Amino acid sequence: MTKIIRRERLVPNIHLLEVEAPEMARRCKPGQFVMLMPDERGERIPLTIADWDAEKGTVSSVFMAVGTSTQKLALLKAGDELPVYAGPLGKPAEIEKFGTVLCAGGCYGIGAIYPIVRALKEAGNTVYTLIDVKANFLMYWEERLKRYSDEFFVSSRDSFFDCKEYIPNVLEKVLQKSKLDRVISIGCTYLMYTCSEATRPKGIKTIVSLNPVMVDGTGMCGACRCTIEGRTKFACVDGPDFDGHAVDWDELFYRRKSYFEDEIRSMCYWEKESLLKE
Ligand SMILES: Cc1cc2nc3c(=O)[nH]c(=O)nc-3n(C[C@H](O)[C@H](O)[C@H](O)COP(=O)(O)OP(=O)(O)OC[C@H]3O[C@@H](n4cnc5c(N)ncnc54)[C@H](O)[C@@H]3O)c2cc1C
Ligand code: FES
Numbered sequence: 001m002t003k004i005i006r007r008e009r010l011v012p013n014i015h016l017l018e019v020e021a022p023e024m025a026r027r028c029k030p031g032q033f034v035m036l037m038p039d040e041r042g043e044r045i046p047l048t049i050a051d052w053d054a055e056k057g058t059v060s061s062v063f064m065a066v067g068t069s070t071q072k073l074a075l076l077k078a079g080d081e082l083p084v085y086a087g088p089l090g091k092p093a094e095i096e097k098f099g100t101v102l103c104a105g106g107c108y109g110i111g112a113i114y115p116i117v118r119a120l121k122e123a124g125n126t127v128y129t130l131i132d133v134k135a136n137f138l139m140y141w142e143e144r145l146k147r148y149s150d151e152f153f154v155s156s157r158d159s160f161f162d163c164k165e166y167i168p169n170v171l172e173k174v175l176q177k178s179k180l181d182r183v184i185s186i187g188c189t190y191l192m193y194t195c196s197e198a199t200r201p202k203g204i205k206t207i208v209s210l211n212p213v214m215v216d217g218t219g220m221c222g223a224c225r226c227t228i229e230g231r232t233k234f235a236c237v238d239g240p241d242f243d244g245h246a247v248d249w250d251e252l253f254y255r256r257k258s259y260f261e262d263e264i265r266s267m268c269y270w271e272k273e274s275l276l277k278e
Pocket of ligand 2: 213215222
């Protein structure tokens with residue numbers, strides 16, 4: 001059992017989960033993820049490690065409540081326990097001195113990209129951070145990210161940040177003015193796809209952290225199968241980071257919808273059960 005130290009809402013629908021995991025806190029690296037179960041009847045879900053504290057022995061993730069498991073997780077509180085919390089899993093993000101790197105994140109990816117921004121800055125890169133939020137009240141961790149960013153950009157749809165555009169348009173504008181050596185993008189599949197398409201014409205290496213459905217997270221079940229440069233890869237052990245220009249995006253979008261009807265049924269069943277218990 002893994003004890004929850006903190007579970008708090010950062011902005012509407014996005015939560016921070018901090019757990020006691022001393023061994024993991026000593027070993028985890030930027031870009032890795034954990035597999036957890038919110039309760040014993042649940043499924044295992046992957047969440048990216050958004051921060052850790054080796055001294056305190058804690059590991060944190062930022063999650064968006066989208067379906068049954070993440071809604072269940074959003075109801076847990078400090079002191080509750082998770083029956084499964086396994087990791088760190090996946091290959092760490094490639095951290096080197098690349099030159100100028102732009103890190104693009106949206107929704108849960110704002111948290112997930114934070115350790116990468118920090119590590120890239122510490123490795124001597126010039127780091128540009130580009131965050132996508134639909135509206136100003138959905139922004140979080142701005143100060144944390146700015147601490148390690150040479151430039152900080154926001155794409156938003158409510159004009160609050162002086163920008164009413166989706167992330168690839170802002171990325172294209174940055175590309176017109178600056179020479180980027182690498183782009184790293186984390187967030188929903190569409191955000192990573194559009195960032196990859198924005199950099200494709202200039203051939204700027206773009207790394208994406210893929211988020212296919214995962215079951216075991218250890219390369220045994222095949223659920224996270226993706227096609228990269230025409231070859232089958234398992235995102236949990238070969239990734240989750242891949243070259244965004246080599247990903248078969250159509251297949252990824254299609255496979256992510258495989259359990260759509262079951263996910264809706266599961267939410268309806270869980271909500272009905274929860275109402276009956278009240
Ligand atoms: C390696 C990896 C790392 C991940 N890291 C994180 C993370 O740090 N934080 C996080 O919140 N999620 C992360 N995800 C996605 C997360 O695992 C799923 O959101 C979660 O499994 C959904 O479970 P659920 O039962 O709540 O929803 P489900 O019932 O499984 O899904 C409900 C519906 O929401 C859609 N959906 C699922 N994920 C998202 C999303 N992120 N944005 C919008 N719609 C979505 C699904 O397509 C589905 O239609 C990661 C996925 C992978 C593979
Ligand atoms: S989640 Fe089972 S092989 Fe990757």
